[in-house]
Amino acid sequence: DLSEARTRYVHLQQSSDTQLEAIRQQMVKQQLQLSDTQHKLERLTDIERQLSSRKAPDVSDSGHGTALPQDEEQ
Secondary structure, three states, rough: OHHHHHHHHHHHHHHHHHHHHHHHHHHHHHHHHHHHHHHHHEEEHHHHHEEEEEEHHHHHHHHHHHHHHHHHHH
16 A cells, blocks of 8 residues: 555656656746847847937928928919
């Protein structure tokens, strides 16, 4: 009876250890993916800032450009 309990305990311990290792590996993989995604987001944010700073003068220029033809039509 005690021998069976020990055998069950060892089996459960091995099963738990296997599950924990799988979870650890999954967590490491997800941490790497998260880090990669964060770096990509930072790069995209930097690109967006650069484009915004370049487009700011262009937006006002194109606004004037569209206003002039309308004035000519009237």
